[in-house]
Amino acid sequence: MSVRTYRLKKSGNLRLSEHFTVREFRCRDGSDTVLIDDRLVTLLENIRERFGKPVRINSAYRTAKYNARIGGVSNSYHVKGMAADIVVQDISPKRVAQYAETLNCGGIGWYEHKKFVHIDTRPKRVCWKDSGSNVRKTFSECPYAEPSHTLQFGDAGAAWIQWHLKKCGAKITIDGKFGAVTKAAVVVFQKAHGLTPDGVVGEMTRLMLKREVV
Numbered sequence: 478m479s480v481r482t483y484r485l486k487k488s489g490n491l492r493l494s495e496h497f498t499v500r501e502f503r504c505r506d507g508s509d510t511v512l513i514d515d516r517l518v519t520l521l522e523n524i525r526e527r528f529g530k531p532v533r534i535n536s537a538y539r540t541a542k543y544n545a546r547i548g549g550v551s552n553s554y555h556v557k558g559m560a561a562d563i564v565v566q567d568i569s570p571k572r573v574a575q576y577a578e579t580l581n582c583g584g585i586g587w588y589e590h591k592k593f594v595h596i597d598t599r600p601k602r603v604c605w606k607d608s609g610s611n612v613r614k615t616f617s618e619c620p621y622a623e624p625s626h627t628l629q630f631g632d633a634g635a636a637w638i639q640w641h642l643k644k645c646g647a648k649i650t651i652d653g654k655f656g657a658v659t660k661a662a663v664v665v666f667q668k669a670h671g672l673t674p675d676g677v678v679g680e681m682t683r684l685m686l687k688r689e690v691v
């Protein structure tokens with residue numbers, strides 16, 4: 478944890494990194510106290526650097542009172558100084574969310590319609606789209622074609638399956654070969670999803686893999 482407490486009146490113009498000052502993280506209710514996690518600043522700086530465009534912070538620190546007033550969830554990371562809702566000039570929220578996924582972010586919320594991205598520094602990765610209840614394993618798209626027929630041990634063309642299993646947490650290499658490691662990961666996935674654990678990937682297993690990731 479590296480959340481620091483700043484005073485807006487005294488340190489509003491204090492530069493936290495090349496592109497961000499304390500003021501940008503302030504609570505919009507005018508509170509003098511501003512909590513900011515160092516790691517959050519680093520993430521924003523990474524995003525700034527990647528796209529080479531200004532990053533506007535719509536909302537970062539919120540006092541509990543202000544958070545309640547605007548209808549934020551009570552355990553919001555904004556209240557802890559660990560979250561920011563951002564807009565990167567000229568860059569779609571989707572691209573920002575996809576890039577955030579490659580960084581050391583905890584929570585990443587892609588708000589497609591409201592056109593911003595929420596990022597926070599919670600310990601575990603959680604991705605969601607538009608609403609916190611709409612959890613996804615990833616925002617990236619599978620670069621491999623979905624197989625149109627059943628695949629099993631010994632077959633080639635398993636990259637699509639491996640990519641999905643990996644997004645579900647399996648420790649496998651995407652090499653396209655349906656070997657023993659892939660089969661074992663399929664069985665684990667099938668057991669966890671109430672499917673017949675035969676290690677064979679047919680239509681039902683593909684459907685569940687898709688549902689889990691997207």
Ligand SMILES: [Zn+2]
Nearest residue numbers: 560561562595
């Ligand atoms: Zn947020």
